[in-house]
Amino acid sequence: MFKKPFTVKKNTNQRNSDSRKLFNRLKEEVNGESNIDKKGQVAQVKLTTFEGTQMNVYTIDKVPMLFEFSENGNIYPTVYYMWNNQKTFPVLICHEPVFSYLENGADLMLPGVIRSSIFPFPTFRKGAPVAIAFYSSETETVSGPSAVGCSMMSSEEMVVCGFKGKGVQVLHVFRDQLWDFGPKGVPPSCSLEDWNKIGVESEESEEDEETDERKELDACQSTLPKEEEKQEVIQEEPMENLLTRCFLAGLKHRFTRNQLPMDVGQFYTQCVLSCVPDGRRLDMKKTHFKKFATFLQEINELESEWIIKITPSKEKKGADIVADVNFSNKLFRDFEVTDERIVDEAPAEKAKFDAPVIAEYFAITEPTLKLFPGCSKGDLLTVKQIKEFVTKYVNENKLAAGGSVRLDPIIFSVTKIQTDTTPWANLMKEIHSRMTATWHIRWPDGREIVRKVSPPRVEFKIENRAGNKKVTLLNGLAMFGIDIRTICHQIQTGVATSVTSQWEVPGVEGPQVLVQGNQIHFIADLLIKSYGIDKKFMKGTELAVKKKK
Template sequence: MFKKPFNVKKNTNQRSSDTRKLFNRLKEEVNVDPNLEKKGQLAQVKLTNFEGTQMNVYTIAKTPMFFEFDDTGNLYPSVYYMWDNPKTFPVLVCHEPVLSYLENGADLMLPGVIKSAQFPIPTLRKGGPVAIAFYSSETGMVSGPSAVGCSLMSSETMAENNYKGRGVQILHVFRDQLWEFGPKGLPPTCSVEEWVSFGKGRDEGLEDEDEEEEENNDGEEEESKEKVNAEEEIPEEPMENLLVRCFLAGLKYRFTRNMLPMDVGQFYSQCVLACIPDGRKLDMKKTHFKKFATFLKETNDLNDEWIIRVAPNKQKKGADVVSEVNFSNKLFRDFEVTDEKIVDSAPKDKEQFEAPTILEFFAVTEPVSRLFPRCSKGELLAVRKIREYVANYVNERDLSDGKSVRLDPVLANITHIKTESAVWADIMKEIQARMTPTWHIQWADGREIVRKVNPPKVEFKIENRAGNKKVTLINGLAMFGIDIRKICHQIQTGVATSVSSQWEVQGVEGPQVLVQGNQIHFIADMLTRTYAIEKKYMKGTELAIKKKR
């Protein structure tokens, strides 16, 4: 439905009476009070998709929350609404690899739906809205919901058909054009226990309306008591206020013009988070912005003059950089420091630094798919899991011969080994060589990224400059969550030499650090001892000066 770009015909802000009508209509549909920013501006966007279908999209604070067709009475949620309100609409849970098929335009087939005590099939009506979440067996986490569609059967009909056939017509999915129309956030993840706990009150209320009314009455009395007690407590500062204070403090006291252009993620971690007062914690998910990019956009829109501009990163697809800052902005000039940290404390030692977690996987490819019958193409497997699958394959066909394995036609075709048998190490090496190496990186602040083919690495280079002087170039430090200014200070004081950083170098991901002289020995040792980075994630250490015996 939104796989290809659509044409916006009209975008109209709605009156408060229209807003109330929409919220009342939604409350009748989901039978609960949804978590919505009711003070945000509601707008109706009339558009036509690539198939010529006319529809209405309702946005709140410029984030698409619902959509509907002119000829139907259903109000469908967007993935942005479902991320804030999981289980307010019926939700089916599928295995994570199913998402790639839905993104390519396929409808949901019922055999792909998980049916268990933890993920029961909800009550569905034919033609009604339904959302789809995804469970990862590798991490044990549930993400989403990341797809929305129209149920093609009722839940009773699904059971009668033994859960076979097409179950849901997919209308909207994560990373489609409707998602692009919003702030482009990532789906939230939670544990299975947290997922099961979502919406329990709603399910119990649907079983007995009378009990629900009594519980609501009791709840109102308890709520009134809580309000009385809350009045006696000192109110805590809203998370939005803390974010604004740290943003302005970081912009005014930690950011300089020569850092432009600067990656948005680095600006957030090195300028904004660095200003958080002692004893406080900034949680972006507890603000109504949810994403830092949304905060930057709304900050510019709410003021008479812009304060910061963001542009796409030309060196890295999908990333943004801070391209320009308006230092004459009134909000910027009038800001005064209270308890924000505008000066760095002493460098943290090894115990205090939280190194990113790097997990190595291999993605299943077509040539090796016969060895992994229960895995779909692209599914990530750890080395231990690959070994289990191969061992099961060998044992089922009685191919084991002591420390060697006899090669049947399948193994011979995959490994390209010409002999009749081979040792386990050679077979595993050849199988992994025909899979896609993938690295999952998770930083201490919760950010995650997946890299394929090339692992994250700190790269050392030695170059000759004017007067045949040697300099050490260091690339890739930001990928490991290292504060560039802090490590520059550590190198400068450690080897008593000049250190500088460049924030925009062609062909380099993130900032580049330049150190006078060949200092690879000292820097590599510091990265290992202080920042807990393994040597396998360093490249170019052989360029260090050879120690004399």
């Protein structure tokens, strides 16, 4: 299946809800609990095999762990998953030489499966995911599992047929292209005694834990004083009350008329959420309003006069803005602050972002070498150094003619200028064009890289998605040492919009950031002010929304 290279069509991070569904599907397949990092970043990789089969591979922190042919079919483990969960799927044991046949593309023949009291034969249905481990009689160790496949008959049918014929269609083996897609680890090996303990120890430990928990619970219940049993439960403040308090506090202490008109989403983020008391969390979905727009509509109906006026935005389709605020509203005037945060605490002193130092050079080429005595081909020179060499050459050969330079055979052979004289600016431009533009990038941690021909750039693109909605694509951040999670959070809170990142996008160097709407103005300002990136290293800023005069 993965013997030949495959093509990655898409690689996207999954939402938490999709990850939970995946882990629930896995839980139905495996025996016991999986040793898997459920808090890791889960990504779905859509790929096409060399034979043209389309399938999904699921990676956790960039390590391929599971794969499937359809979202309703079997979910298969990779060798990386099996090495951390050796008996969660049914495992067949074969002699070590069998692996070479499987690696060359053969399916598992049943006569090659070891059946003994040392290796009990597992039970499984027809078409179930099956792993294959290998036993070495010389060292008496078991390695793997190092292959994964689909059973071509049930365990009962294998016994009935006398273990003859094909038993498992092998899909994935150690050292194939799917293994190469991950960190390229080596199969673990263990003694027979340790192998047989796997699975048994976990069951015993689970039983012991359950027993200990019961004992602790009984002990706690028996020692609880009667006063604690009678203690009344303190009722938590309704989420609707918290929302109202934060709304009024934000309106009174964090909002001014100078900010009008203001996007409703921005108002909610900067004024309402900023007032949530320490130790509390405001969850709109736990209120009966469900949406902030519904809350604004209802709070205007509480008194005889309105408190906040909301109108549709003329610039942004589908968005609303705060058009006016009635500061004489009784609800607003009577509100008094209790534990709401009306002033932000002084932020902890953060380490300033150290932008990489980018130096621009030109590399000496064979045609230009004559103008730079003492230098070699490939040496890097700054614009100032080039000017000094050329000026020295012109003065020594008395070629200066006012603001122009007379061309001798050497300068002509380098620049190919057809006139007898040329201005200094034109001469330098032609010399630079005959050299190789080079950029030397040095990060604060000491790492260095040299790029030729094309400079490092943060590239902005605007694309239309479903419903004619515009999105901003941001490429090239990794070259400047910018942490993707940090800048995504800054953009998300700064413009109150959805921000996601995608890895391994075809034709893109490093991760790609996707932002809803045309947000080039904000992101460019953020890169210049917070990250110290010069605007000359940005491409596509002209695509930003034109500001009205």
